[in-house]
Amino acid sequence: MKQEFTVTVYTENQIGLLNRIAIMFSRRKINIESLNTSPSEVEGIHRFTIVINELEEVVKKLVRQIEKQVEVLKAYYNTAEEIIWQELALYKVPTDEIAEKVKVERLLREYGARAVVIRKDYTVFETTGQREETNKLIAVLEPYGLIEFVRSARVAIIKASSGFHSKLKEFEKKEPSEDVIENEYLGKGDEVFTM
Amino acid sequence: MSTIEKAPAKEKTDKKPAITNVSGSVAVLEAFLAEGVNTIFGYPGGAIMPIYDALYDYQEKLHHILVRHEQGAIHAAQGYARSSGDVGVVFATSGPGATNLVTGLADAMIDSTPVVCITGQVFAHLLGTDAFQETDVINITTPVTKWNYQVTDATEIPAVLAKAFYIARSGRPGPVLIDITKNAQLQKFDYEGYTKCDHVRSYRPAPIVRKEYITEAAKLINEAERPFVIFGQGVILGKAEKEFLKFIEKAGIPTAWTIMGLSAIPSDHPLNVGMLGMHGNYGPNVLTNECDVLIAIGMRFDDRVTGRLDKYAKQAKVIHLDIDPAEVDKNVKTTVPVWGDCKETLPLLTAQVEQKVYPQWLQKFRDMMKQEEETCITPELNPTTEQLTMGEVIKTLNELTGGDAIIVTDVGQHQMVACRYAKFTQSKSNITSGGLGTMGFALPAAIGAKVGAPERTTVAIIGDGGFQMTLQELGTIMQSDIDVKILILNNQFLGMVRQWQQLFHDKRYSFVNIESPDFVQLAKAYKIPGQSISKRDDLKKALTEMLNTKGAYLLEVMTGKENNVFPMVPQGCSVAEIRLK
Numbered sequence: 001m002k003q004e005f006t007v008t009v010y011t012e013n014q015i016g017l018l019n020r021i022a023i024m025f026s027r028r029k030i031n032i033e034s035l036n037t038s039p040s041e042v043e044g045i046h047r048f049t050i051v052i053n054e055l056e057e058v059v060k061k062l063v064r065q066i067e068k069q070v071e072v073l074k075a076y077y078n079t080a081e082e083i084i085w086q087e088l089a090l091y092k093v094p095t096d097e098i099a100e101k102v103k104v105e106r107l108l109r110e111y112g113a114r115a116v117v118i119r120k121d122y123t124v125f126e127t128t129g130q131r132e133e134t135n136k137l138i139a140v141l142e143p144y145g146l147i148e149f150v151r152s153a154r155v156a157i158i159k160a161s162s163g164f165h166s167k168l169k170e171f172e173k174k175e176p177s178e179d180v181i182e183n184e185y186l187g188k189g190d191e192v193f194t195m
Numbered sequence: 196m197s198t199i200e201k202a203p204a205k206e207k208t209d210k211k212p213a214i215t216n217v218s219g220s221v222a223v224l225e226a227f228l229a230e231g232v233n234t235i236f237g238y239p240g241g242a243i244m245p246i247y248d249a250l251y252d253y254q255e256k257l258h259h260i261l262v263r264h265e266q267g268a269i270h271a272a273q274g275y276a277r278s279s280g281d282v283g284v285v286f287a288t289s290g291p292g293a294t295n296l297v298t299g300l301a302d303a304m305i306d307s308t309p310v311v312c313i314t315g316q317v318f319a320h321l322l323g324t325d326a327f328q329e330t331d332v333i334n335i336t337t338p339v340t341k342w343n344y345q346v347t348d349a350t351e352i353p354a355v356l357a358k359a360f361y362i363a364r365s366g367r368p369g370p371v372l373i374d375i376t377k378n379a380q381l382q383k384f385d386y387e388g389y390t391k392c393d394h395v396r397s398y399r400p401a402p403i404v405r406k407e408y409i410t411e412a413a414k415l416i417n418e419a420e421r422p423f424v425i426f427g428q429g430v431i432l433g434k435a436e437k438e439f440l441k442f443i444e445k446a447g448i449p450t451a452w453t454i455m456g457l458s459a460i461p462s463d464h465p466l467n468v469g470m471l472g473m474h475g476n477y478g479p480n481v482l483t484n485e486c487d488v489l490i491a492i493g494m495r496f497d498d499r500v501t502g503r504l505d506k507y508a509k510q511a512k513v514i515h516l517d518i519d520p521a522e523v524d525k526n527v528k529t530t531v532p533v534w535g536d537c538k539e540t541l542p543l544l545t546a547q548v549e550q551k552v553y554p555q556w557l558q559k560f561r562d563m564m565k566q567e568e569e570t571c572i573t574p575e576l577n578p579t580t581e582q583l584t585m586g587e588v589i590k591t592l593n594e595l596t597g598g599d600a601i602i603v604t605d606v607g608q609h610q611m612v613a614c615r616y617a618k619f620t621q622s623k624s625n626i627t628s629g630g631l632g633t634m635g636f637a638l639p640a641a642i643g644a645k646v647g648a649p650e651r652t653t654v655a656i657i658g659d660g661g662f663q664m665t666l667q668e669l670g671t672i673m674q675s676d677i678d679v680k681i682l683i684l685n686n687q688f689l690g691m692v693r694q695w696q697q698l699f700h701d702k703r704y705s706f707v708n709i710e711s712p713d714f715v716q717l718a719k720a721y722k723i724p725g726q727s728i729s730k731r732d733d734l735k736k737a738l739t740e741m742l743n744t745k746g747a748y749l750l751e752v753m754t755g756k757e758n759n760v761f762p763m764v765p766q767g768c769s770v771a772e773i774r775l776k
Contacts (some may be wrong), residue, residue: 012397016345068519073396073397078271
């Protein structure tokens with residue numbers, strides 16, 4: 001059965017890499033539900049967080065193919081239960097409506113919303129949370145003339161480990177090698193053969 | 196880039212002072228020399244002119260072969276790589292020059308051939324402006340390259356090329372494309388010498404060998420009653436032919452090959468039981484579904500090898516040796532994965548397997564070969580028909596070359612017949628487009644193969660259809676005086692498609708009836724001697740003349756129009772359902 005997987009990819013920060021990774025999905029006719037790229041805790045190494053709905057068997061093979069790419073350091077996948085994840089959402093609503101009809105205080109408290117901008121014509125709220133939480137606030141605000149809504153891609157951190165160095169060790173331990181070998185070039189930014 | 200200049204810390208002592216005023220173009224050629232390149236296949240054009248201008252002064256060190264189409268350049272580079280075991284190098288200009296490489300890149304990607312392509316590109320300030328002959332070659336070639344990179348600053352060139360060669364030839368080899376903007380080719384910079392690349396942080400060429408898997412694999416093999424070895428090009432790419440022979444000879448296991456693995460072991464080796472796959476031999480296909488341990492070495496379970504996957508070797512425990520971890524479990528579920536370079540893993544495995552023989556099991560292969568001989572092989576090799584068969588042409592060629600020639604094949608019926616019947620005594624002798632099935636591959640690939648192994652006889656066996664896809668390379672053969680024997684097997688049809696139309700589409704021969712020019716006259720126009728024959732009595736004499744002629748020769752052999760290649764595993768059937776007729 002298809003289910004939601006979060007794929008995390010550690011890469012060198014290089015032009016064209018987004019395309020190289022994106023086509024791994026499109027070639028197999030897999031839709032990317034959400035994609036985020038950001039720096040990681042290691043200098044010069046970027047991190048992609050990609051959400052897809054697929055069979056685990058397919059995801060497993062896909063992740064190996066992604067990891068094969070020259071500029072990819074590590075790729076792995078997790079189910080929603082194995083990760084801590086958040087999305088950020090922004091909501092633009094007419095200020096007069098919202099100020100008159102809604103108890104803004106209730107909004108802020110119940111939904112963990114924050115007013116980012118308050119203007120005469122509109123107010124922008126922000127929430128951070130999982131999909132259902134950010135969705136709830138849409139439902140609340142819609143009757144009051146929600147002008148605009150946007151949600152960010154997912155960012156996720158795995159529950160089980162502490163950081164990239166030890167995470168890498170952990171994965172190396174599983175496969176393909178039993179011996180734990182740390183990437184000897186990882187911490188040596190100035191000796192890195194890269195471009 | 197500042198990181199690179201610091202990289203070779205250990206070599207600081209013998210670091211030469213920077214040479215000022217070196218152009219990016221010269222840096223490219225210097226990189227080639229440092230990497231041991233001596234031949235380039237290419238075609239000039241506007242955006243690569245500065246490199247060609249620099250090449251003018253390097254003609255004595257770098258032999259440039261002017262092709263007639265960029266597709267010819269990359270196929271030639273592939274042929275060169277396959278016959279020499281080294282990296283093939285290509286020059287092409289921007290735009291159409293670069294897009295003409297795409298088929299060859301895809302072919303090299305799927306067949307793991309090490310090739311480095313340098314394409315020219317418009318000036319960096321023109322990128323994205325739809326400039327003359329501008330095309331987004333990096334994005335076009337991303338899915339068909341192991342790695343690609345665009346250079347817009349000459350100072351990057353030495354390090355980028357070092358990385359390109361390292362990536363192309365290490366691990367599971369593949370094509371690399373470097374796109375260099377014209378300004379970077381012209382730019383003068385302080386050249387600090389060339390340092391070969393030996394690692395890339397984010398890239399592991401081969402996974403670390405897991406010793407316990409070797410032990411598990413050896414245990415399975417030692418306990419097996421009907422073990423079966425199947426191998427592919429990995430044995431050749433890993434330069435592990437000797438290690439491979441030692442393994443099968445000690446373990447005494449019957450061994451079959453994919454067409455990409457062909458020639459890695461001698462054809463007459465007693466454990467060589469033949470070819471796998473759709474048009475492979477009867478025994479190896481049927482017995483795949485009867486063995487108890489299947490040992491796959493350097494092969495990727497292509498659908499043409501496995502037939503219907505859910506009925507493929509289900510009874511067997513599968514041991515898969517591969518350098519590419521992504522291949523393990525990709526198509527066939529593995530019991531024991533043996534990650535790593537087979538040159539390293541095979542000796543470890545050999546040390547742990549027991550010396551054994553399986554006479555009864557091997558006899559089964561031989562019995563089935565007898566059946567196949569009666570139904571398929573004898574009628575093909577010793578026909579009673581009036582018209583010549585492709586098989587007898589190959590058989591006669593074997594007799595004359597003694598199996599020492601490099602055989603380059605195109606795609607289609609002649610390819611299957613040649614792979615089935617050609618004899619080989621040494622590795623790297625079978626060059627064909629296996630994964631992509633590129634018609635038009637053989638002629639340019641044979642040019643490269645000959646240049647890569649000049650001391651060896653090189654025969655390009657091509658169908659009448661495929662020959663017409665890249666026949667302009669006759670011009671290359673003429674101009675560069677390349678000793679390629681061209682053997683056209685002409686059945687006046689696009690034969691493989693016709694065979695399928697006959698068998699699966701009620702003989703509705705839809706656009707497979709291809710007309711050909713007078714190939715002999717055509718060759719003559721290129722100053723290549725040749726002849727066309729259609730009678731059995733002329734065959735041996737004509738082949739002898741072809742082989743004895745100094746320089747290129749074109750021999751056209753007219754063969755039976757509606758002959759079919761058998762055995763055959765029909766699409767959607769299991770390997771056990773292979774048809775003998």
